[in-house]
Amino acid sequence: MNDLTINLEIHSSIPLYEQIYKYIKNEIQNGGLPFGERLPSTRKLAKYLQVSRTTVDMAYEQLVSEGYIEALPYKGYFVCELDGLYRLMPVQNQVKRFREEPKEIFTYDFSPNGIDLDSFPQNAWRRLSKTILQEENRKLFQLGDPQGEYELRLMLAQYLRQARGVETSPEQLVIGAGNDFLLLLLCSMFGTGQKIAMESPTYKKAYELFGNLSNELRVIEMDESGMRIDRLSDTDAQIAYVMPSHQFPLGTVMPVKRRMQLLEWAAGAADRYIIEDDYDSEFRYKGRPIPALQGYDRNDRVIYIGTFSRSIAPAIRVSYMVLPRRMLSLYQSRGRSISCTVSRVDQMLIAAFLNEGYYERHLNKMRAVYKGRHDVLLEALRPLRSICEIRGEHAGVHILLTFTNGMHEEEAVRLAAKQEVKVYGLSGYFVGAAGLRREDTVILGYANLSEAEIRSAVARLKTAWMPLNE
Amino acid sequence: MNDLTINLEIHSSIPLYEQIYKYIKNEIQNGGLPFGERLPSTRKLAKYLQVSRTTVDMAYEQLVSEGYIEALPYKGYFVCELDGLYRLMPVQNQVKRFREEPKEIFTYDFSPNGIDLDSFPQNAWRRLSKTILQEENRKLFQLGDPQGEYELRLMLAQYLRQARGVETSPEQLVIGAGNDFLLLLLCSMFGTGQKIAMESPTYKKAYELFGNLSNELRVIEMDESGMRIDRLSDTDAQIAYVMPSHQFPLGTVMPVKRRMQLLEWAAGAADRYIIEDDYDSEFRYKGRPIPALQGYDRNDRVIYIGTFSRSIAPAIRVSYMVLPRRMLSLYQSRGRSISCTVSRVDQMLIAAFLNEGYYERHLNKMRAVYKGRHDVLLEALRPLRSICEIRGEHAGVHILLTFTNGMHEEEAVRLAAKQEVKVYGLSGYFVGAAGLRREDTVILGYANLSEAEIRSAVARLKTAWMPLNE
Numbered sequence: 001m002n003d004l005t006i007n008l009e010i011h012s013s014i015p016l017y018e019q020i021y022k023y024i025k026n027e028i029q030n031g032g033l034p035f036g037e038r039l040p041s042t043r044k045l046a047k048y049l050q051v052s053r054t055t056v057d058m059a060y061e062q063l064v065s066e067g068y069i070e071a072l073p074y075k076g077y078f079v080c081e082l083d084g085l086y087r088l089m090p091v092q093n094q095v096k097r098f099r100e101e102p103k104e105i106f107t108y109d110f111s112p113n114g115i116d117l118d119s120f121p122q123n124a125w126r127r128l129s130k131t132i133l134q135e136e137n138r139k140l141f142q143l144g145d146p147q148g149e150y151e152l153r154l155m156l157a158q159y160l161r162q163a164r165g166v167e168t169s170p171e172q173l174v175i176g177a178g179n180d181f182l183l184l185l186l187c188s189m190f191g192t193g194q195k196i197a198m199e200s201p202t203y204k205k206a207y208e209l210f211g212n213l214s215n216e217l218r219v220i221e222m223d224e225s226g227m228r229i230d231r232l233s234d235t236d237a238q239i240a241y242v243m244p245s246h247q248f249p250l251g252t253v254m255p256v257k258r259r260m261q262l263l264e265w266a267a268g269a270a271d272r273y274i275i276e277d278d279y280d281s282e283f284r285y286k287g288r289p290i291p292a293l294q295g296y297d298r299n300d301r302v303i304y305i306g307t308f309s310r311s312i313a314p315a316i317r318v319s320y321m322v323l324p325r326r327m328l329s330l331y332q333s334r335g336r337s338i339s340c341t342v343s344r345v346d347q348m349l350i351a352a353f354l355n356e357g358y359y360e361r362h363l364n365k366m367r368a369v370y371k372g373r374h375d376v377l378l379e380a381l382r383p384l385r386s387i388c389e390i391r392g393e394h395a396g397v398h399i400l401l402t403f404t405n406g407m408h409e410e411e412a413v414r415l416a417a418k419q420e421v422k423v424y425g426l427s428g429y430f431v432g433a434a435g436l437r438r439e440d441t442v443i444l445g446y447a448n449l450s451e452a453e454i455r456s457a458v459a460r461l462k463t464a465w466m467p468l469n470e
Numbered sequence: 471m472n473d474l475t476i477n478l479e480i481h482s483s484i485p486l487y488e489q490i491y492k493y494i495k496n497e498i499q500n501g502g503l504p505f506g507e508r509l510p511s512t513r514k515l516a517k518y519l520q521v522s523r524t525t526v527d528m529a530y531e532q533l534v535s536e537g538y539i540e541a542l543p544y545k546g547y548f549v550c551e552l553d554g555l556y557r558l559m560p561v562q563n564q565v566k567r568f569r570e571e572p573k574e575i576f577t578y579d580f581s582p583n584g585i586d587l588d589s590f591p592q593n594a595w596r597r598l599s600k601t602i603l604q605e606e607n608r609k610l611f612q613l614g615d616p617q618g619e620y621e622l623r624l625m626l627a628q629y630l631r632q633a634r635g636v637e638t639s640p641e642q643l644v645i646g647a648g649n650d651f652l653l654l655l656l657c658s659m660f661g662t663g664q665k666i667a668m669e670s671p672t673y674k675k676a677y678e679l680f681g682n683l684s685n686e687l688r689v690i691e692m693d694e695s696g697m698r699i700d701r702l703s704d705t706d707a708q709i710a711y712v713m714p715s716h717q718f719p720l721g722t723v724m725p726v727k728r729r730m731q732l733l734e735w736a737a738g739a740a741d742r743y744i745i746e747d748d749y750d751s752e753f754r755y756k757g758r759p760i761p762a763l764q765g766y767d768r769n770d771r772v773i774y775i776g777t778f779s780r781s782i783a784p785a786i787r788v789s790y791m792v793l794p795r796r797m798l799s800l801y802q803s804r805g806r807s808i809s810c811t812v813s814r815v816d817q818m819l820i821a822a823f824l825n826e827g828y829y830e831r832h833l834n835k836m837r838a839v840y841k842g843r844h845d846v847l848l849e850a851l852r853p854l855r856s857i858c859e860i861r862g863e864h865a866g867v868h869i870l871l872t873f874t875n876g877m878h879e880e881e882a883v884r885l886a887a888k889q890e891v892k893v894y895g896l897s898g899y900f901v902g903a904a905g906l907r908r909e910d911t912v913i914l915g916y917a918n919l920s921e922a923e924i925r926s927a928v929a930r931l932k933t934a935w936m937p938l939n940e
Contacts (some may be wrong), residue, residue, distance in 0.1 A: 020904045064838075065838060065839075066831055066835050066838060067833070067834050067835070067838035067841070068835035084754055084755070084756075084759060084837065085834055086633055086830050086833045086834050086837075087632070087828065087830065087835070088628075088629060088632050088633060088824070088827070088830040089628070089632065090825045090826070090827065113613075117611055117612060120611055122603075125603070126600075126603045126604065129603055130596075130600060132593075133595070133596045133599055134596065140785060141585065141587055141784065141785045141786070142782035142783070142785055142919055143583075143589055143779075143784035144785055158558075158559070159558055162557070162558050162559065163556055163558060177647045177651070177787075177811035178808075178809050178811055180807075180808040180809050180811075181647070181651060181654075181808070181811050184651075184655075184658065185654075187683070188654065188679065188682045188683055189682070191682060191683075191684065192662045192683060192684040193684070202846070204807075205807045205808070208804075208807055209658065209807070209808065211658070212658045212660075212661060212804055213657070213658055213662060213683060214662040214663070214684060216659065223703050244817060284554055285554070286554075289554060309613075313611035313612070314611065314612055314613035315610060315611045315612055315613060315614055315810075315813055315814040315815070316611070316813060317647075317811060317812065317813045319812070334678075334682055337650075337674075337675045337678055337679070338648075338651075338654070338675070338679065339650050339787075340651040340787070341647035341648055341650075341787060341811045342482050342785045342787065343785055343786060343813075343816060344648070344785040345785070346813060346816070354558070355560045356560070357560065358560070359558065360556050360557065360558040361536055364534050364536035364537050364538070364555055364556050365535055365536050365537070367554065367555070367556075368534075368535060368536060368537035371537070374744070383671055389759050420585045423820065
């Protein structure tokens with residue numbers, strides 16, 4: 001029998017029982033203690049190591065629970081067969097928490113997908129997270145409802161009614177990990193081969209996703225009110241995908257009259273639906289937000305999709321979808337078999353964030369921050385108004401500049417890049433046949449730049465685009 | 471000017487500045503302080519309320535940051551226009567954290583989908599979660615890599631090599647919120663109309679999911695080694711979906727020879743693939759686990775899918791997929807546009823769980839727990855061996871009982887239910903045309919029952935199925 005000469009480090013931060021556990025585990029793994037070997041009794045080992053018997057008991061218990069040794073009544077502890085036991089080595093090289101980002105060559109980036117994370121309420125988030133994990137609730141780790149936690153759906157129904165005029169019961173709500181997932185889920189519910197109308201330019205990922213799943217896409221012309229309903233009616237489309245609150249990327253806010261026409265179109269045939277992507281609806285700088293299209297719908301035709309990615313943080317991965325009542329049986333038969341993609345902990349976290357008033361505060365704070373940046377940007381752009389028009393400035397966190405002096409998009413992007421300012425051409429967002437393209441417009445997202453950065457960046461744009469005025 | 475008679479509660483747990491903030495916010499929302507009204511100076515209000523000026527400053531700052539009031543230089547604080555400000559009421563009725571579960575009429579439930587959560591390392595999980603959220607890392611809340619965090623993929627590659635013999639680089643790994651999502655992603659990469667071979671009985675959700683996305687399904691007969699490759703070769707299938715480690719629900723472990731035949735089939739034509747769902751591979755009770763099919767593959771044809779749902783907890787929602795190298799360009803063009811469905815916090819949590827040795831310990835512990843239950847169940851079932859055969863007992867956390875005394879599945883389920891024991895008929899898992907059905911087999915999952923519960927439940931099954939032997 002091995003005497004187990006363990007060099008215990010009394011002053012180590014590793015508890016003594018853990019040191020004993022690790023030593024014996026290592027001995028077993030290395031063959032120092034072979035299969036069938038009897039271990040010293042806890043009494044004997046405790047005496048030998050001059051530690052309490054409880055300490056040795058704890059070490060042995062841990063080894064038993066992990067299958068390294070077994071206790072035979074009246075006989076003692078014996079080394080088990082190692083076959084089938086896991087032995088995993090940690091990754092050897094010290095790994096960077098995050099991968100090296102590609103070297104940034106731009107000083108200022110007007111990314112339309114940025115959001116301000118300095119205002120993210122880290123402390124509240126941490127506190128709520130801690131509270132939820134501390135409730136000794138095993139249910140948190142059991143598989144939840146495929147639709148999402150009932151409590152979160154109840155909170156969301158209330159929030160959506162108050163903030164967006166959306167009429168929904170928790171039964172109509174489906175929680176999912178991002179808009180892309182919810183669109184995949186919808187596709188699998190509808191089945192492939194749907195005729196889907198989209199605006200151009202649009203959210204290109206949705207266009208690709210629908211196309212990859214063998215749907216037929218109909219690109220519909222837009223005017224200053226959004227998707228043209230006369231053109232939509234000319235097609236065989238059954239589903240229209242729109243962003244009425246703040247069209248991406250044009251920033252168009254669909255007026256009420258056009259919304260009514262769209263709802264009328266949907267009611268005009270048995271199986272027509274509208275997918276309302278309520279993109280960037282949270283931030284509007286003039287007057288009250290226009291309620292969502294869904295709230296005006298009297299014919300149960302609108303599928304409403306919203307996300308916390310932009311209003312809280314992109315990495316949160318929580319989106320939500322309101323199904324019309326008529327689609328609930330379809331969801332039961334073809335959607336419900338797909339398990340919920342958001343962890344229960346995250347769902348309870350968002351529910352608490354909503355119900356304890358943090359979300360209200362956060363939205364108002366972000367609105368104030370973004371409004372400040374929005375106003376600074378518009379003010380700073382004033383000297384450039386002789387060469388461009390501004391659009392899409394009433395909501396969201398980006399605007400469009402359309403050049404009136406004949407400058408082309410590529411040239412504008414290139415000249416800005418020379419000044420280390422990144423702006424985005426609109427043409428990248430067009431889908432379907434060419435001809436609809438406008439190549440005289442760039443996008444400026446301002447969510448990720450401070451007011452001072454915006455001023456400096458616009459000064460550089462002026463140098464880039466109006467060199468003669470220097 | 472309103473004198474702001476605020477009844478401060480000095481001994482409240484709510485900080486004084488918060489009480490002042492809330493009072494003024496309420497006054498503004500209720501119209502007591504209308505748009506344009508000037509607020510008392512911080513000095514004056516502090517004196518009036520007999521609090522420090524810092525306290526009032528903090529309240530005013532909070533109100534400014536949320537857009538309720540604004541500070542005009544040299545003039546003071548004024549109430550802002552409320553239009554567009556969010557005002558969200560909490561849900562009125564006290565809501566139960568979790569919805570009432572349907573009343574359990576079974577005393578013992580041999581669910582094949584159960585897992586033991588008593589052994590879930592809640593403390594370690596909480597501690598890691600706290601550590602990760604405490605690192606002041608804004609990047610955690612920015613949108614991450616669509617494939618998943620590089621660090622997690624690195625850990626996973628190492629784990630899969632050591633534990634499952636899977637050969638992969640982090641570049642081939644894709645993280646997703648559950649197997650269902652990963653299968654949706656695969657469908658959207660391959661495009662619809664694929665000819666997919668499946669076993670019967672099988673994981674029915676996958677069968678439905680493939681079908682909903684307009685793939686053509688070919689149901690392949692099984693024998694005691696798993697999917698029959700001769701039958702597979704007779705079809706036009708391009709993709710074979712298999713669970714070689716522990717077929718669900720049959721529990722068949724595919725022998726190496728059959729694995730080689732399957733790999734040979736895949737190599738036999740240009741665009742053939744195998745989807746290896748490594749279901750329940752973590753727990754094997756006799757000898758070393760058989761390495762995954764993927765590890766034997768020399769032709770780059772295996773798509774490997776695994777999950778932490780069963781080895782950690784179902785609500786964790788983290789699965790992973792290893793793509794063959796030849797599919798990486800397809801992923802770039804058709805898969806990468808779908809954002810990762812797992813939050814960065816959860817990804818870092820799992821990475822730490824793996825790298826700091828918790829996963830190894832947890833797996834060994836669970837293996838010991840499940841082996842104990844497995845042995846007790848087989849022992850308890852001994853008296854029933856005169857009426858049934860046991861299958862699928864070498865791995866996983868469920869077994870199959872096939873009646874040899876002519877008893878039918880429905881009868882067995884019904885008789886067990888009379889004793890308040892829930893067992894599951896195998897026929898529910900068959901897919902495709904009838905004829906393959908066996909109706910003399912029930913499934914007993916034991917992950918969710920203690921050893922004592924298993925003994926009592928089996929005693930009841932004996933009463934139910936062998937009444938004459940009482």
